[in-house]
Amino acid sequence: MEQQLYDRFQTDLQNWCKGEDLDVNHAMLVVGVGEDDTIAKIEEELQTVRCWGRVRVRGKTFDVETNSLVALCECREVLSTLSVPPEVRPLNGSLPWKIVTTNPAHATSEEFSEKLKKFMLAEGKRIEDLQYFCHPPSPQDNTVESLVRIMGEFMSQSRKAPSENHSYRRLRPFSGTTPTPLGEEQLEPWIEQATLLIEESDCSEKEKRRRVMEGLKGPALEIVRALRFTNPETKAEEYLDALNRAFGSAESGEDLYFSFRLVQQKSGEKLSDFVRRLEPLLARVVQKGGLLPKDMDRVRVEQLLRGAVGADLLLLQLRLKERRNSPPTFLDLLSEIRA
Missing domain, CATH: 3.30.70 (Alpha-Beta Plaits)
Structure with missing residues (x-):
């Protein structure tokens, strides 16, 4: 270019x-x-x-x-x-x-050669093995185009094969049946586990869809099957969104945000426990679109100041009112309170 x-x-x-x-x-x-x-x-x-x-x-x-x-x-x-x-x-x-990208500075040939050697060593191969990986060498293969193609095929196969067959923790079953049958998971914890499985997995989109579907049964499975029949290329994240729409709470993001702003610290509840109780409620507000992710830290501190009871001295020590414009993250806030 x-x-x-x-x-x-x-x-x-x-x-x-x-x-x-x-x-x-x-x-x-x-x-x-x-x-x-x-x-x-x-x-x-x-x-x-x-x-x-x-x-x-x-x-x-x-x-x-x-x-x-x-x-x-x-x-x-x-x-x-x-x-x-x-x-x-x-x-x-x-x-x-x-x-x-914004600041391109691609590696020199010496840096590329060094990285290539390290990669081949990690895969238990030699540089010479590249020539025989796809097919026997020929005079026409001594080109940069050929090397790029062979390297692409080699790296794709050597990386994809382990990820497709790598062991993973299977999702507990979810059917959407009410009340929740014995041995099955409720919607919210199941969605959280499935989201983590999708985000942390390096496998292909097809494999992600398969792993989500193997955790479904009954009405939930029928919904995903219908979605897949309509569009076979539907992503795994869209499966979760469809299940949320079908079995999740009918409350809007605005409704959840309003409910969140009414949460108060319970009598005898530690301030750290109150903050931990707020977090899943705040996450649901963001998930439903009632709040942008970048505003979570600010809203968390605001609700802590509004809903905390009998903790004025501790809040003063943490100087949270003065830090609204640059609020701490959830883990930082929790660590400060516990300390």
């Missing part, structure tokens, strides 16, 4: 992140995406690159100059300037996708 075009995409990335309220250090643009590539397909392809962790597509747009789609992606990890590759080659053989 020409430097002038790259600079323009960098500016687009910064502006797009401001509009989506994203941290630019956790964001990148993927240029050259095909019109037939679904969001699930893009995320699955990018998931094979470990340096940026879990990836979510936050939006797509068409770029006239490159005559291709451009995807804005949010990454779990901070994008290190020395580890982000300049492009990703999809496994279906289509043209490579160009990667744009």
Whole structure:
């Protein structure tokens, strides 16, 4: 990609992140995406690159100059300037996708060689094994194009195979039946466990869908099956959203936020216990859209000041009123109270 075009995409990335309220250090643009590539397909392809962790597509747009789609992606990890590759080659053989970050500084050939040696050593292979991994070498294979292709196939297979078969803790069954049958989980704890399974797993989107479905039965399973029949590419997170809509509380985010602001410290309840009791209620408000995640720390402190009873001296010591503009996180607040 020409430097002038790259600079323009960098500016687009910064502006797009401001509009989506994203941290630019956790964001990148993927240029050259095909019109037939679904969001699930893009995320699955990018998931094979470990340096940026879990990836979510936050939006797509068409770029006239490159005559291709451009995807804005949010990454779990901070994008290190020395580890982000300049492009990703999809496994279906289509043209490579160009990667744009705010501060590109791709590794030198010596750094790449050193990283390659460490990777091969960790996989129990030698550099020479690359030539024979896919097929016997030929004179036509002594090109950069061939090396990139072989490396892509090697890393994809060596990384995907373990993650697909890696042992994991299966979800307890959930059917949505009321009252909850013996041995089954209620909705909220089941959703929390399923969300954790999805977010922490490095496996493919197809495997995530399978793991969610194996924890369902009865009416809950029928809902997910209907959703899957309508759109086979539905993501695992959308399964959870559908179950929440079908079996979750009918209260809106605004209703939950209003209820949260009425919570008071109980007689004899420790202040640390009160803060811990507030947290799942606050999380439900955010989950239902009644509050933005970035406002959680502020609202938590405000409700602690409003709902605490007989703890004025401790609150004064913590100087929470003076720290409303820069409130502590949940764990920091809990540690200060316990100390």
